[in-house]
Amino acid sequence: MLTNIRTHESYLNFVVEQLDLQFDDKTFLTDFYxxxxxxCSLVDLTDAGTLLKHRYSSNPRGRKPRNPCDMLRSLMLMxxxxxxxxxxxxxxxxxxPIWAILSGxxxxxxxxxxTFYDFFNRLWLAPSPHLSNRKKRKLKKAKKKGKKNQKLEPKNPKIVQKLVKRALKNKKVRYTAKAHDQLQILFQSLFVHPSASKGLVGNTQSLSMMADGSPVITGGRPYGKFLCDCRKQGNWKCQCQRQFSDPDADYGWDSSREKYYYGRSLFMVAASDSxxxxxxxxxxxxxxxxDSVLFVSTFHELKHWYPDWTFGEVILDSALDAYPIYEMLExxxxxxxxxxxxxxxxxxIYNEMDINLDGVPICPIGRKMLDWGVDKKRYRRKWRCPAVVGKWTCPTPCSESAYGRTFYTSTKDNPRLFPRVKRDSKEWYKRYALRTGVERCIKRQKIDYRLEDSRGRSSRHWNIRxxxxxxxxxxxxxMKEAEKNHFSTIDPIIKSLLSL
Structure with a gap:
């Protein structure tokens, strides 16, 4: 039973008292720690006790559990x-001792x-670390390989269209509870929302976000453990069930390394304007x-987790260039x-006019028509004759008007061909250049924080990490914001301890 969850201020007082007892030389702390x-002083985890209270027994008997705030803080320090x-x-x-003290x-x-593994069970809502049965048949690696930096197409070419059609058919998509929900509740309540209040994720009423997938290699073997005696009988290619240490993992295509890998896909959604x-x-x-299948499901999960936010823009790479995705976003x-x-x-061809890959109409003599503004209410763009605007003579004029021929393209008619932001415009290149931010975010996870170095073997492990x-x-x-402000926002008791 959880009792007496201390406040963040009490935690800071505890840290100062313990550091005074353990370290006589405060210069050592200032120089190294x-x-x-x-x-740690900037991360207030007081609400973690309330958010995790239902994961603890209400029976007052037995040994008192560890403070979940301290356990979560210790994992972050780890x-x-x-x-x-x-x-x-x-x-x-x-x-x-200093790491124990900073943990609480x-x-x-x-x-x-x-105790740490018991805490993992409280963060993970499924009864098992795995989401599927450990005993199953061996997975077969696909023979087809893609090209450099090109992801394989989905096995079912119309799967994205089916998912989007199902989602748009139901006005309110029901969210099915998942094993990682408790982690998401802690993450958004203790970190995402505070960052948003500090202005570090952009405008939440018109949020610009970016998304991308990245391979995560598991520590489990793809061959499994043999449970039958077929090998003793000379059958080395039996189809009997085997036991896998990571049954939720399977084969995926790593387009950057041009090889198959055994593990998971980390699909990251990050704030573009952060x-x-x-x-x-x-x-x-x-x-x-x-990735296109992952984005459809992830987008609707985002709508569930952030109901008070309004998503105004999504920046994606060419792997998600599918018409149903444009239709869903529109x-x-x-x-x-x-x-x-x-x-x-x-x-x-749109309304008997040829359209190039940038969504620009091509006049009968093969010249690009000129952009003449957009109606932002209807997202309809106006195009004018290049000869009239450029004041040169067209050999075969298609309009007798002195204003020249005009043509309109509507985002509603074809959101892929005529997006709200014109593809070959400066604004397009400026916005699309932000997409590399999600790659930096994934790089922070996989390289800076060594996500794959642990070689975990369960869905619980990878989600928690x-x-x-x-x-x-x-x-x-x-921390970087505090450094910019010369640590003016940190608690006075920590300032006095470190003489900042």
């Missing part, structure tokens, strides 16, 4: 220090490895799913900034 001390093993982190807490524990009363490329929804999927009044996929692009790293990314942004 000032950054993590300030980092990832901040690039420690990938719980066993190693417990050893660090016992041998380096006294140096002589540090939680054990089992100066720190902050994540707002990290999501783990099976590796075999295509239905929700969201501007689509998506690069064209050359494999799906060709010359178009991804969310905890996302929390650290927000805490790092708060």
């Amino acid at each position: 000032s950054k993590p001390i300030v980092w 990832h901040d220090q690039k420690v990938t093993s719980v066993d190693q982190w417990v050893f660090t807490l016992k041998t380096t 524990f006294t140096p002589d009363n540090v939680p054990g490895v089992g 100066p720190y490329d902050l994540p707002i929804y990290p999501r783990m999927y099976r590796a075999s799913k295509h 239905h929700h009044d969201v501007s689509a900034i998506i690069d064209l996929n050359p494999r799906r692009s060709k010359q178009f 991804s969310y905890i790293i996302g929390m650290c990314q927000h805490a790092d942004a708060w």
Whole structure:
């Protein structure tokens, strides 16, 4: 039973008292540990106790549980220090008192490895670390390979169209509870919303977001453990069930390395206008799913998790250049900034007029018509004759008017061909250039915080690591903002401790 969850101010007083007892030389703290001390002082986890209270027993008997605020803070410090093993982190807490103190524990009363794994169960809503049965048949690796930097097409070419049609048919899409929901509640309540209030994710009433997928290699073997005696009988290619240490993983195509991998796909949604490329929804999927399929489901989950936010723009790469996605975004009044996929692009005809790949009408003599403004209420763009505007003589004029021929293109008629932001415009290139922010966000997870180094073997492990790293990314942004303000926003008791 959870009782007496201390406030953030009480935690800071505890840290100062313990540091005074353990360290006589405050210069040592200032020289080596000032950054993590300030980092922890900026992260207020008091509400974690309320958000996790229902995950603890209401029976007052038995041993009192650890404060969930301290456990969560300790996990954040573990990832901040690039420690990938719980066993190693417990050893660090016992041998380096300052990390135990910053976590919220006294140096002589540090939680054990089992306590951390028990806390993992409270963060994960499924009864098992895995989402599927550990016993199944061996997965077959696909023989077809893609080209460099080109992702494989979905196995079912019309799967995106079917998903979007189903979503648009139902006015209110029901959200099905998932195992990672508790992690998302903590993440958005303790980090995303505070960052939004500080102005670090952009305008939440017209949020610009970006999304992309990235491969995550699991530590489990793709071959599994044999449970039959077929090999003893000389049958090395049996189809019997095997036991897998990571049954939720499967094969996916890594387009950058041009090879198949066994694991998951990290689909990251980040804020485009954030100066720190902050994540707002990290999501783990099976590796075999295509990014276009992942975006459809992720977008509707976002609408559930952030009902008070309004999404005004989505920036995506060419892997998600599918007409149903444009149709879905237009239905929700969201501007689509998506690069064209050359494999799906060709010359178009719209109202008996040829249209090039940039959505520009081509007049009968093969010249581009000139953009003459857009009606933002109806998202209808006006085009004028290049000869009349340029004051040169057309050999075959198609209009007797002195104003010249005019032509209109509407986003409603074809959102892919005529997006709200014209493709070859300066505004388009400026907005699309922001898409690299999601790659930097993923790079922070996979390289800076060493997401894949732990070689985990369960969905629980990968989801918890991804969310905890996302929390650290927000805490790092708060730290940089504090440095910009010369630490004027940190608590006075920490200032006096470090003589800032």
